[in-house]
Amino acid sequence: MKQPPGLNNSDLTLICKLHKSIYGLKQASRKWHDKLTNTLLQIGFIKSFFDYSLFLKHTDIGFTTILVYVDDLILAGNDLNQITQTKYVLHKKFSIKDLGDLKFFLGMEVARLKQGIHLYQRKYTLELLQEIGFLGAKPSSTPMSYNTIIHSKSGIVLQDPTSYRRLIRKLLYLTRTRPDISFSMGYLSQFLAYLTDEHYKATTQILRYLKSCPAQGIFFPSNNDTTLQGYSDLDWAT
Template identity: 35%
Template sequence: MEAIRLLLAFATYMRMTLYQMDVKSTFLNGIINEEVYVEQPPGFENEKAATHVFKLNKALYGLKQAPRAWYDKLSSFLIENDFVRGKVDSTLFRKEFKSDFIIVQIYVDDIIFGATNEQLCREFSSMMQEEFEMSMMGELKFFLGLQILQSDEGIKIHQTKYTKELLKRFKMDDAKEMKTPMHPSSALTLDEDSPRVEQTKYRGIIGSLLYLTASRPDIMFSVCVCARYQATPKESHMNVVKKILKYLKGTINCGLWYPKGTSPILFGFSDSDFASYKMDRKSTNETCHIFGECLVSWHSKKQACVSLSTVEAEYITTGSCCAQTIWLKQQLQDFRLKLEHIPLKCDNTSAINITKNPIMHSRTKHIEVRYHFIRDHVEKGDCDMEFIETENKLADIFTKKFPKERFYKLRINLGILSEDNLS
């Protein structure tokens, strides 16, 4: 999902229109190198050789080797036609024509492509249809469950259809709307005294909501908190989950907005909620990354170890933010964008100083060595730690519960907009 969102953000920067092709018989195109045998399928039995089996020459749908066989054939064809495979993302291909270029992103049997010259798109479509049995789907509108609306002003990514189906499936389509996904005063615990609820239903709702976070980062924190109680869900937990559904009822049309013509600048935000989980007192990591004005990556996860101070919690979070930044930086190099000194914004001055100070002093002696790699990348110039005021820190929406006014401000600043905001 992050690779797709980064491609969409790059398309808005280059003012490209993305198109989609679909392979009709994907898994019949790949030649398999291994010896694979199958039983005689129903309707194709040979009575004279009932104990014999078939040897496959080409991959069949459902075979483990099928996707790899198809990818090998497709990538070989593209490379033969002067496409260059991405060094980080092996499913990304690029071909340059003087001052123009075309980019192709592959996901199993779906192909997304766009170019700085529309003629290149037409030529690529014809070339692919001549070689494979493919159908041109037109402009990219639906991919991996994401609805994508392209316009002259930008690209909107949303899951409106999925949200409506989700509310209907769990009988919340007529529920009263909520202004925020979680009340600021709510605090979830194991709640041993509360009645238990059906585990299958609770897990089903959580799984559906986690899928929805692909385009709705505003519910990321609330869903992740509720997901911690899937083993023994109680009625109090279910009530909070229903509030998330009620919030979705009032924000069905919300989605990510990627405006066109943004600058090719990448920056990240990191935040940590120290000892927020009352059961084991572990802190929570929250990071997000923005390319231009497009939110392309976000993360909310409980830390693996207990931090002994707010500085340690923030420092570990900046390490996670740095790791994601390096991956995004390398991914952008496949787009021929080379970025250095990527700013990482943090509101903890002590954590910032530790990243710049090579001396191990008392504040860092308890921190595991693997978290100190951020120092190396700061010294190399890959990223720069910068201070930001707490009220301007966009990653806050992934760490805490907020009143309506503060929540709405963060949501809009992250580019999570509805049709009313766009108008």
């Protein structure tokens, strides 16, 4: 930092020592995360080693989770008293603003119903269609034409693949709530190194499919006994 105006000091080699991090510097975000992490650890939360922005707390009654994105926090759990206590501690420490039930987060929309929770990205989808110019396109009933075989050498090579790669990246973010396009996006993502007009044509069909159902997403019913099971094919030799 340069010396501020009005400081009567002829020695211009001296610098200023920061007693508090300044907003906008790289150190500021690190200091904030360290302070928030230490606060959560002190009240019994455990940082997940699989996702450092996720904090978990288990009690005899239930569990509480906190998902952190910069200075936005999602607080969830099945112990209302623990949630209330956590919000009280965070407000006392940081003077937080409680926005109520979760409705929008990182492009994802949340609709709470008596039957369950609907997670979707309608606003994100419509903005993407408008940006690409497909808001008025003819809808498609399927995300991919399964009669057409596409490979790495299909069609004519695109002169400027940058915009196409940006489109693929935005569509990949949609797969968080749209598993119906996961296979199509995974298939087309194989050809990012050698892009042709056939690949772009296949991508436009995904856009027209999204036009037909922009609000489709994932529904989590409130009454269900579904359990998740994961399997991994391990090689003991490695």
